[in-house]
Amino acid sequence: MKIAVCIKHVPEGHGRIDPGSKRLDRSGEGALNHFDANAVEEALRLKGDGDGEVVVVSMGPEQAADSLRKALAMGADRAVLVSDPAAEGSDLVATSKVLAGALAREGADVVLFGQQAADADGAVLWAAVAERLRRPVVSQAAEVTLAGDKVRVKRQTEFGYDLIETSLPAVVAVSDAINEPRYPSLKGIMGAKKKPFETLSVSDTGVSVSDTGEAGSKTAVLALGDPPARADARKIEGDGNAAQAILDFLAEKRLV
Amino acid sequence: MSTLVFLEHHDGEIQKGSLGVLAKAASLGDADAVLVGEGVRGLAADAGRHGARTVHVADDASLAAPLSQPRVDVLAKLASEYDAVFFANSVLAADVAAGLAARLDAGLNWDLVDITADFVGKRPALQDSVLVDVGWKSTPRLALFRSGSFDPQESGGEAEVRDVAVDLEDFSRETTMLEQAHAEATGPSIEDADVIVAGGRGLGAPENFTLAEELARALGGAVGATRAVVDAGWYPYSAQIGQTGKTVSPKLYVALGISGAIQHKVGMQSSSVIVAINKDPNAPIFEFSDLGVVGDVHEIVPKLTELVQQRKSS
Numbered sequence: 001m002k003i004a005v006c007i008k009h010v011p012e013g014h015g016r017i018d019p020g021s022k023r024l025d026r027s028g029e030g031a032l033n034h035f036d037a038n039a040v041e042e043a044l045r046l047k048g049d050g051d052g053e054v055v056v057v058s059m060g061p062e063q064a065a066d067s068l069r070k071a072l073a074m075g076a077d078r079a080v081l082v083s084d085p086a087a088e089g090s091d092l093v094a095t096s097k098v099l100a101g102a103l104a105r106e107g108a109d110v111v112l113f114g115q116q117a118a119d120a121d122g123a124v125l126w127a128a129v130a131e132r133l134r135r136p137v138v139s140q141a142a143e144v145t146l147a148g149d150k151v152r153v154k155r156q157t158e159f160g161y162d163l164i165e166t167s168l169p170a171v172v173a174v175s176d177a178i179n180e181p182r183y184p185s186l187k188g189i190m191g192a193k194k195k196p197f198e199t200l201s202v203s204d205t206g207v208s209v210s211d212t213g214e215a216g217s218k219t220a221v222l223a224l225g226d227p228p229a230r231a232d233a234r235k236i237e238g239d240g241n242a243a244q245a246i247l248d249f250l251a252e253k254r255l256v
Numbered sequence: 257m258s259t260l261v262f263l264e265h266h267d268g269e270i271q272k273g274s275l276g277v278l279a280k281a282a283s284l285g286d287a288d289a290v291l292v293g294e295g296v297r298g299l300a301a302d303a304g305r306h307g308a309r310t311v312h313v314a315d316d317a318s319l320a321a322p323l324s325q326p327r328v329d330v331l332a333k334l335a336s337e338y339d340a341v342f343f344a345n346s347v348l349a350a351d352v353a354a355g356l357a358a359r360l361d362a363g364l365n366w367d368l369v370d371i372t373a374d375f376v377g378k379r380p381a382l383q384d385s386v387l388v389d390v391g392w393k394s395t396p397r398l399a400l401f402r403s404g405s406f407d408p409q410e411s412g413g414e415a416e417v418r419d420v421a422v423d424l425e426d427f428s429r430e431t432t433m434l435e436q437a438h439a440e441a442t443g444p445s446i447e448d449a450d451v452i453v454a455g456g457r458g459l460g461a462p463e464n465f466t467l468a469e470e471l472a473r474a475l476g477g478a479v480g481a482t483r484a485v486v487d488a489g490w491y492p493y494s495a496q497i498g499q500t501g502k503t504v505s506p507k508l509y510v511a512l513g514i515s516g517a518i519q520h521k522v523g524m525q526s527s528s529v530i531v532a533i534n535k536d537p538n539a540p541i542f543e544f545s546d547l548g549v550v551g552d553v554h555e556i557v558p559k560l561t562e563l564v565q566q567r568k569s570s
Contacts (some may be wrong), residue, residue, distance in 0.1 A: 016382070017381070017382065017386055017388075022388075091363065091364075092354065092357055092358075092363075092364050093357055093358065093361055093362070093363060093364070096354075096357075096358050116518070122366065123350055123366075123499075124350050124351070124353065124354035124357075124364065124366060124400070125354065126351075126354075127324060127350070127351040127352075127353075127354035127355045127358075128354040128355065128357055128358035129358070130325075130355070131325075131328065131354075131355040131358035131359055132358050134425070134426075134427045135427055136325065136427055136428075136430040136431045137324065137325065137351065137355075138431065139324075139347060139350075139351055140347050140500055142487075152434075155347075156347075156500045157322075157346075157347045157348070157437055157500060158266075158346055158347060158500060158501065158502065158503075159266055159437040160437030160493055161435075161437050161493075162433060162435065162436055162437050163433075163434040163435040164323075164431060164432070164433055164434065165431070165432045165434055166430050166431040166432070167430045170430075175500070176519075177483060177484075177487045217363070217393070218357075218361065218362060218363030218364075218392060218393050218394050219363035219364065219365050219390060219391065219392055219393065220390065220391050220392075220393055221388055221389070221390055221391075222376060222389040222390060222391045223388070223389040224386055224387070224388055224389075225386070225387045225388075225389065226386075226387060233545065233546055233547075233548070234546070234547050234548070235542055235545075235547075235548040235549075235550070236547070236548070236549055236550070237550050237551070238533070238535075238549050238550050238551015238552060238555070238556055239551075242533075242549050242551050242555075242556045242559075243556050243557075243559035243560040243562075243563055244559075244563065245549070246531060246533075246547065246549060246556070246560050247560060247563045247564065247567065249531070249546075249547045250508070250531070250564075251567070253508075253529055255451070255475075255507065255508045255529060256475065256564055256567055256568070
């Protein structure tokens with residue numbers, strides 16, 4: 001059983017958008033997108049004690065190596081980083097092309113994603129990657145069970161829980177409720193340094209450079225502005241009078 | 257300008273969010289719609305009443321389960337005739353939109369709260385601290401709108417119905433729905449409540465949901481819950497508010513011990529007035545609350561309930 005996990009290196013803390021490039025500033029400290037830690041954990045669980053392989057794949061700046069190393073420290077076997085200045089500013093269409101190219105080289109039985117990226121709030125990439133790989137996809141997985149050449153997924157939707165079965169190879173996006181990701185042990189952290197780590201350019205994935213970055217993107221950021229703020233938002237420290245303060249507020253808004 | 261709107265339906269009804277997006281599309285120009293499923297032809301009339309000019313109907317047994325990939329196959333045949341394709345966000349719609357983007361190499365902008373007549377999308381980013389104007393470099397322009405962005409409008413029109421031939425890709429046939437969820441119809445719906453008192457992990461224990469229930473009763477409202485407490489078994493799924501729960505927009509939303517994770521926020525951020533009580537002064541929920549109270553729910557809520565009761569009886 002070979003399992004690939006797509007992970008993203010995201011800026012830590014409150015992000016900022018660079019007014020010049022209108023892109024998220026990725027120069028500062030970053031970390032493994034915490035939703036992706038659930039996907040890494042699930043891959044390790046699915047592999048279990050068997051002789052399978054868990055390979056973590058990321059597309060991003062050189063610093064994304066830190067997040068891949070964290071996944072290796074958690075227990076993944078191998079890492080692949082697609083890092084290429086030509087890919088900067090890629091949107092969904094361009095990113096999915098490069099990731100699908102990198103995944104096609106791996107030929108994994110299962111490709112896992114976390115439920116969203118903490119920086120861009122995007123929750124769509126897996127379906128685009130599955131389409132390019134021409135593989136079935138299931139998202140919002142709350143439970144994943146392997147059975148021979150099939151995978152069963154319990155997923156949560158707006159209406160409750162669905163039980164879905166599909167054939168391998170498949171793409172599955174897991175929810176953050178599926179497990180509690182482990183913390184890397186000291187031994188894991190030391191061991192991660194010796195694990196295979198491959199860095200690829202865009203052309204190594206079989207994708208033309210003109211299909212990535214801003215050139216290959218079909219969307220664009222036009223302008224940045226201030227959001228409509230909640231008018232007169234207030235914050236109070238809870239002392240003995242907090243309940244009265246809330247009641248007064250509700251009365252003022254004619255809500256009681 | 258012409259737009260195609262993907263209409264999601266469940267238990268024989270078109271989702272309110274889809275009809276809201278249809279109303280927006282109709283306000284911009286010609287709006288057509290697409291219905292995909294089994295036995296969905298009857299819903300076309302409802303789409304017409306809500307502003308659709310033509311409704312494309314793909315009605316086939318192979319489309320019965322709400323799975324994304326067969327829907328991509330249907331939409332891929334129609335999308336290139338339009339300037340834009342609109343979706344109301346949901347677990348299903350997001351997967352359909354992204355699959356379609358890859359199939360057509362078409363740009364997809366998501367989490368939009370509005371769009372102009374010349375196709376500039378409005379998207380709040382970075383915990384809603386920035387409003388980003390986004391555009392498309394090719395057609396069709398794919399747009400996924402945040403839940404509750406638009407209200408449905410009844411125009412009383414009549415739609416022309418056109419059948420769409422169903423021809424699925426191999427990989428779209430690989431997936432089977434073994435058991436499908438159905439909305440539980442028990443008790444008053446939180447989607448219709450004017451007041452919602454919702455509880456999160458900060459309540460500390462399942463039995464403390466009585467705090468939320470008593471305040472809700474005093475205010476004449478319903479009780480909601482976060483995914484974290486529903487997953488932990490503290491409260492039933494039917495009360496879950498958020499990305500994979502219900503989307504609500506009451507006049508008053510009171511959040512008790514809720515941190516305000518994105519998963520929850522998307523389901524309640526369009527409430528008119530939001531009051532949050534949380535002991536963590538850095539909880540994200542304070543960033544989108546009208547009144548934020550840093551304090552202990554166990555002390556404040558019983559007093560507040562009593563004060564509300566006194567006021568009502570006086």
